[in-house]
Amino acid sequence: MKKIKFMFLVGTILLAMFMFTGCGSTTVDLNKYMTIEVTGYDSRGTAKYTFDRKSFIEDYSDKIKINSKKSSDTASLGLMLGMSPAELLLDSCVKYELDKSKELSNGDVVTLKWNCEDNLTKENFNVKLKYSDIKHKVSELKEVDKFNPFDYVEVSFSGISPNVKVTITPNYEQPEMQYISFSADKDSRLKNGDTITVTALISKSNEEKLAEKFGKIPGVTKKEYTVESLPYYVTKVDEIPSDTMDKIISHGESVFRSYVERKWAKPENLIDVEYIGNYFLVDKNPWWISSYTELYMVYKISAVNPEPEQPIEFYYYVCYSDITASADGTCTVNFDDCKVPQDGLFTSESFKVGKYKYMGYETLDALFNNCIVPKINKYEYTSTIKNAEQ
Structure with missing residues (x-):
């Protein structure tokens, strides 16, 4: 019986040494901390992601250690910045982005893609990252009517090619237009044959006001115009x-x-x-x-x-x-x-x-x-x- 207790004690000590000398490995599931949210209106939705950094650090503050033998620089950086190993791992090894985030419609699929430093994570922290692309099918956007703001805008060109200027004149007698502004990707030094893109600009708050007041939002936000038939x-x-x-x-x-x-x-x-x-x-x-x-x-x-x-x-x-x-x-x-x-x-x-x-x-x-x-x-x-x- 004494021999069994002794062997158990030795095993416990060896396990502790294994964990704290960088010879062990911790598996971290990143997906469980990531959420994707889509807000707005159909065809005008916006996606954003949220990584629950606080919960991650709380869960792994005692589990993730810096392998000081292989990464003295990382350890020094953590001390200098006052960051825990879990925070350092997130900031140095974990990256992610959405494949698309704007102009979303119900039925679209948004994918969050990870771009992590697996080898660096394993070498510096003895951590194995577990993750996979996260797909979110958009279905939560509000349905509203759409209108074309360019039906109420005059885009004209003046001057002599190649020194043509563009003028954008919205019809503000149309009440919806009070909430929209316009800009061109190029508005001067144009020549015959050039094509410009005019964009209808509307803030989220103004889009909300349009939806509430008129029950509709812009269905088109960009239109191309070509300079032609001007003197040169x-x-x-x-x-x-x-x-x-x-x-x-x-x-x-x-x-x-x-x-x-x-x-x-x-x-x-x-x-x-x-x-x-x-x-x-x-x-x-x-x-x-x-x-x-x-x-x-x-x-x-x-x-x-x-x-x-x-x-x-x-x-x-x-x-x-x-x-x-x-x-x-x-x-x-x-x-x-x-x-x-x-x-x-x-x-x-x-x-x-x-x-x-x-x-x-x-x-x-x-x-x-x-x-x-x-x-x-x-x-x-x-x-x-x-x-x-x-």
Whole structure:
């Protein structure tokens, strides 16, 4: 009998040593501490999870120990933060999330998925985690009528592509709309072909008010709109119809001839004005303050200088900014706001032959280097001028 009692005592001591030296293992069932709740209205339900942390810690405060031999860092961290081993295990090894949590309807299935550090848990705490995905079939949402808030909203676009803005105008005479606001995922710097998503925003409290007061809630919360058929900035010379280009060429020539009539001592000395091509500049960053596009129409001028009397040739430009086109391709050019060579305080776009001054450039290279090269960092450019060295 004494021998049996002795063996029982030895077994008890060995068991205690086994448990407190990290050689034992505790199994923890995580699922029993997790609950999923879905609230709200059918099609607008929201799911949330609750892990009963308090009960877990109470249940395992004396059962979970840190394996100090293998995880001195974990033990030190627990001491530093004043956390029990059970709390450390939860914070460092147990993670979870719902596969979906919003816009839920009765009949939907919500799944909570665990993402736990099994090996770390076993190594640091001598704990085996027991868990499985938790599925919750939604059935508790209240049934209410639905309405489409976008039936009472006007979404309009204004501006010139690619600098179009969106305006959202709700009809607040519709009483339900007092509880809803709207936002767009992008509301400016739009171009033809862009699609935006407008979202109807409603708080939970306002949704409750709608349901109580009108017996309905929004059934749709997002709608897409496409920018289309708006005027756009021409970004290629080929986009300018031939009849419009003829008008631009003719206008540029008339601008130069008008200058000759007003400024030359002997306008009759003008021999020829020949259009030789253009430089077309497009801003690399379309969110501009100055011109987005510039079309430099270049003319070769032939004339006779009075004194000393000699033939001369030089180059003149007329620049048109921001040519636009409508959906049908019809172009609009602001002929009243064109730019021509001029002398300023810090710039000179003229030269002299004898005592006679001419606005323009003696060579095509000089025109290019003065008008185009300084803008190359800001603008992309193309040229239709043949035999140009640039």
